[in-house]
Amino acid sequence: MAEKKMTSKQMLAAMQAKHYDDAMKAKAEGKPVVWSASIGMQELLETMDLTVVYPENHAAAIGARKCAPELIANAEGRGYSTDLCSYARVNIGYADLANSPAQNIPLPDMVFCCDNLCHTVMKWYENLAKALNIPMIHIHTPFVYEDDVPQRSVEYMRTEVEYAIKQLEELTGKKFDYDRLAEVMHSSNQTAYWWKKAYSLGMKNPSPLSGFDMFNYMAVAVCMRGKPEGAELFQLWHDELAAKSEAGLGPWKEGEEELYRVMWDGIACWPNLSFTFKTLKKNGINMVCSTYPDIWNLQYDETSINALCAEYARHYANRNLKYSVDIISKHVEEYKLDGIIYHSNRSCKLMDFRTYEIQRQVQERTGVPSVIFDGDQTDPRIFSEAQYETRIQALLEVMAARKEGK
Amino acid sequence: MADYKALISELTRIASTPDKSIAESMKETGKEAFGCFPLHTPEELVYAAGYLPVGLWGGKTDLKLSDKFLQGFCCTIIKANLEFGMNGTYKMLKGVIIPALCDTLKCVSENWIYACPDIPVIPIVYPMLRKIEGGEKYCVEEFRHVQKRLEEISGRAIPDKAIEAAFIVYEDYRATMREFVRVASDHPLTFDAKTRHLVIKAAYFMDKIKYTYIVKDIINEVKQLPKEKAQLRIIASGIVSEPVELLDILTENGIAIVGDDLSQESRNWRTPARKEGTALEKMAGMIADQKGDTFLYEQEKYKGAMLIDQVKNEAADGVIYFQMKFCDPEEFDYPIVKKELEAAGIPLLYLEVDQLLDSVEQLRTRIQSFAELLV
Ligand code: SF4
Ligand code: SF4
Numbered sequence: 085m086a087e088k089k090m091t092s093k094q095m096l097a098a099m100q101a102k103h104y105d106d107a108m109k110a111k112a113e114g115k116p117v118v119w120s121a122s123i124g125m126q127e128l129l130e131t132m133d134l135t136v137v138y139p140e141n142h143a144a145a146i147g148a149r150k151c152a153p154e155l156i157a158n159a160e161g162r163g164y165s166t167d168l169c170s171y172a173r174v175n176i177g178y179a180d181l182a183n184s185p186a187q188n189i190p191l192p193d194m195v196f197c198c199d200n201l202c203h204t205v206m207k208w209y210e211n212l213a214k215a216l217n218i219p220m221i222h223i224h225t226p227f228v229y230e231d232d233v234p235q236r237s238v239e240y241m242r243t244e245v246e247y248a249i250k251q252l253e254e255l256t257g258k259k260f261d262y263d264r265l266a267e268v269m270h271s272s273n274q275t276a277y278w279w280k281k282a283y284s285l286g287m288k289n290p291s292p293l294s295g296f297d298m299f300n301y302m303a304v305a306v307c308m309r310g311k312p313e314g315a316e317l318f319q320l321w322h323d324e325l326a327a328k329s330e331a332g333l334g335p336w337k338e339g340e341e342e343l344y345r346v347m348w349d350g351i352a353c354w355p356n357l358s359f360t361f362k363t364l365k366k367n368g369i370n371m372v373c374s375t376y377p378d379i380w381n382l383q384y385d386e387t388s389i390n391a392l393c394a395e396y397a398r399h400y401a402n403r404n405l406k407y408s409v410d411i412i413s414k415h416v417e418e419y420k421l422d423g424i425i426y427h428s429n430r431s432c433k434l435m436d437f438r439t440y441e442i443q444r445q446v447q448e449r450t451g452v453p454s455v456i457f458d459g460d461q462t463d464p465r466i467f468s469e470a471q472y473e474t475r476i477q478a479l480l481e482v483m484a485a486r487k488e489g490k
Numbered sequence: 491m492a493d494y495k496a497l498i499s500e501l502t503r504i505a506s507t508p509d510k511s512i513a514e515s516m517k518e519t520g521k522e523a524f525g526c527f528p529l530h531t532p533e534e535l536v537y538a539a540g541y542l543p544v545g546l547w548g549g550k551t552d553l554k555l556s557d558k559f560l561q562g563f564c565c566t567i568i569k570a571n572l573e574f575g576m577n578g579t580y581k582m583l584k585g586v587i588i589p590a591l592c593d594t595l596k597c598v599s600e601n602w603i604y605a606c607p608d609i610p611v612i613p614i615v616y617p618m619l620r621k622i623e624g625g626e627k628y629c630v631e632e633f634r635h636v637q638k639r640l641e642e643i644s645g646r647a648i649p650d651k652a653i654e655a656a657f658i659v660y661e662d663y664r665a666t667m668r669e670f671v672r673v674a675s676d677h678p679l680t681f682d683a684k685t686r687h688l689v690i691k692a693a694y695f696m697d698k699i700k701y702t703y704i705v706k707d708i709i710n711e712v713k714q715l716p717k718e719k720a721q722l723r724i725i726a727s728g729i730v731s732e733p734v735e736l737l738d739i740l741t742e743n744g745i746a747i748v749g750d751d752l753s754q755e756s757r758n759w760r761t762p763a764r765k766e767g768t769a770l771e772k773m774a775g776m777i778a779d780q781k782g783d784t785f786l787y788e789q790e791k792y793k794g795a796m797l798i799d800q801v802k803n804e805a806a807d808g809v810i811y812f813q814m815k816f817c818d819p820e821e822f823d824y825p826i827v828k829k830e831l832e833a834a835g836i837p838l839l840y841l842e843v844d845q846l847l848d849s850v851e852q853l854r855t856r857i858q859s860f861a862e863l864l865v
Contacts, residue, residue, distance in 0.1 A: 163825035167563065168818055199618065203593045206618065206787055213789050214826055220789040224618035226628075227590045229599060236631040240617060243624025332647035405600040428561060433818065437597030440559050441604055 094319035094433035110135035119192035120325030143174040147354030147462030149186035162322035169431040172208040200225035202434040225397040241393035262300035275314030280381040286372035290334035290342040295371030305380035343368030350427035355464040409445040424454035444466040453482040505688040512693040525586035538656040539640040545694025565816040575606035585610040591785040612639040618787035620778040628829035629774035657769035664759035678720035678746030683737035720746035727751040728812030743861040749804040794830030808837035815844040
């Protein structure tokens with residue numbers, strides 16, 4: 085009997101389980117384990133064949149399984165302020181306790197940081213390196229306040245990469261293999277290509293994609309971007325979505341119609357994922373795109389390390405406000421959005437402190453209504469179901485009125 | 491002979507009335523003012539451009555307009571700066587420089603463009619990999635970029651020799667301040683916590699040559715006087731040691747600040763410049779050579795060890811960590827510093843401060859109990 089082909093959902097679950105199992109096994113075998121920032125230059129680590137886990141992904145999983153409070157309490161008990169990013173508090177708590185019922189990961193032998201998301205992650209990783217007494221490699225991606233990454237930043241990053249390679253060689257006692265790097269860059273590009281191609285199907289009307297799935301699939305974009313399996317998964321997911329779309333199917337089951345199309349700005353509220361999703365769905369609101377998963381769409385000229393550097397500095401979170409407004413306005417057009425939901429994420433000052441102005445400018449440029457709600461990605465103490473519902477209701481009313489007026 | 495007491499009160503007056511002091515300095519120098527946000531802002535370039543560099547370190551104000559841009563959980567230095575930019579308090583500024591040294595600063599440099607369209611903003615990024623050759627080179631290029639923007643705004647070229655000359659002015663200022671904090675440590679009654687702070691702060695609203703000259707006069711006088719003994723000697727760490735009312739409470743409890751690790755104070759001058767290179771290279775070198783600075787990447791995290799050394803060198807009784815509310819880089823350093831000071835048996839007081847804090851009274855009891863613990 086022919087073996088039944090896995091669905092992308094099954095494949096995703098299997099890959100995630102394997103990712104964590106392999107990491108535990110590697111540690112048990114005495115192999116070095118690296119903790120990396122979620123948009124770290126994984127190409128370098130993959131080239132060195134290192135076992136890598138991603139604390140932000142791990143913290144998200146812990147948050148989604150509602151196991152964050154214990155770890156947060158540990159960090160806060162040791163002097164970490166409630167004000168700090170909750171991913172950091174969860175992870176720093178985990179680094180101390182080394183145990184969570186949600187998911188265990190091996191403790192690191194090295195931390196690998198890249199601050200293209202925020203300055204916060206650099207401070208967080210400094211603390212890990214200090215507390216665990218392990219080496220840290222850091223790649224600084226200068227904030228892009230100009231229209232594109234300037235040449236001086238690329239040249240600086242190039243020297244950082246060379247320095248990081250030297251550190252990796254010293255720490256592992258292995259030579260860095262540039263041919264292997266070329267292969268990894270190719271695989272990474274492929275993963276990013278299929279990732280984008282799949283989630284871009286949200287542009288179809290109705291969207292075959294329920295945007296909250298993106299948050300789940302994102303785990304592989306984070307953790308396995310440099311591996312060929314990453315591309316395989318996203319290609320499969322893409323093909324499923326494309327088939328769905330061709331059959332005229334929307335995001336949900338038959339009879340559940342997509343009435344409104346919205347964008348979600350910022351990270352999910354992991355502990356409240358189901359509530360945030362269901363509140364939208366029961367009102368026929370589908371999240372068809374988000375600025376956040378977009379960040380892992382890193383594609384570059386595979387033959388150039390400079391291009392790799394520039395791409396790491398170039399994404400949404402590391403760019404000026406004008407760029408954000410342009411990108412979101414483009415999303416409004418391409419995804420035919422009816423509304424936008426901005427998550428004012430108590431953890432993430434970097435994203436929050438531009439939200440108000442971005443909202444104003446996007447609204448002015450596109451006319452599309454939007455709301456901002458207060459939440460947090462992993463700390464359950466911030467989000468309020470009542471506030472979220474009220475905000476969504478308000479958005480719904482404006483969207484409905486606009487639809488009628490059309 | 492200069493009357494050092496009159497000079498000290500002149501500086502404390504200047505520091506206490508920034509608006510008036512800036513206007514006076516503009517009049518005296520005939521220069522226009524240019525704003526410098528915290529931290530490590532390259533004032534030398536502003537000086538070389540022929541402007542009066544003015545330090546923008548927040549202050550007390552009613553926050554009415556900045557809420558349009560920033561959520562409640564933003565540090566008050568930045569909220570106040572934005573408020574002042576929006577409400578016209580900063581209308582005399584020809585521009586501002588904002589370094590991208592924390593996530594809040596990155597964002598505010600962007601918001602500023604839209605919140606204060608009449609005051610141009612020049613952002614600058616400092617290299618975190620500041621010790622590698624490419625890092626120092628990048629730092630110099632960022633300085634050049636700032637220079638170019640200053641030239642565009644002022645319509646005047648900034649010759650390299652003007653930068654070299656400005657660097658000398660600032661080196662003299664920094665050397666003087668290194669001496670000042672030593673002398674202040676020997677005279678903790680003359681320079682009680684508030685006086686010490688205000689004398690240092692006055693520099694942000696004055697011409698640096700004039701300021702340095704006055705401080706030198708003060709040093710020369712006070713140096714001759716017998717050393718003084720404070721009941722309790724502490725080291726201050728943080729961004730700023732404000733609000734000043736808090737410093738009065740320290741004094742009331744016999745506590746003097748005899749050394750600091752503050753962004754507004756010693757972090758600016760404790761690292762000596764290198765001997766070789768152009769002014770810009772030396773400025774980049776100073777960033778590269780900084781140790782224990784919250785905002786510059788350092789995997790070893792020397793801050794705790796440096797505070798321990800400082801406590802020993804200054805024969806201090808403890809450390810006060812002035813935690814600026816909502817300042818996450820400082821919040822990240824705290825648990826590490828706490829652990830290290832505890833291990834060294836050094837008393838540590840953590841004060842969460844906020845410049846707008848109307849009532850510092852709630853901190854009074856904590857300061858009192860800390861003082862009791864120390865005696
Ligand atoms: S949530 Fe924000 S602050 Fe936290 S790690 Fe991510 S980007 Fe940085
Ligand atoms: S968060 Fe800290 S470093 Fe950043 S602007 Fe505020 S006080 Fe300064």
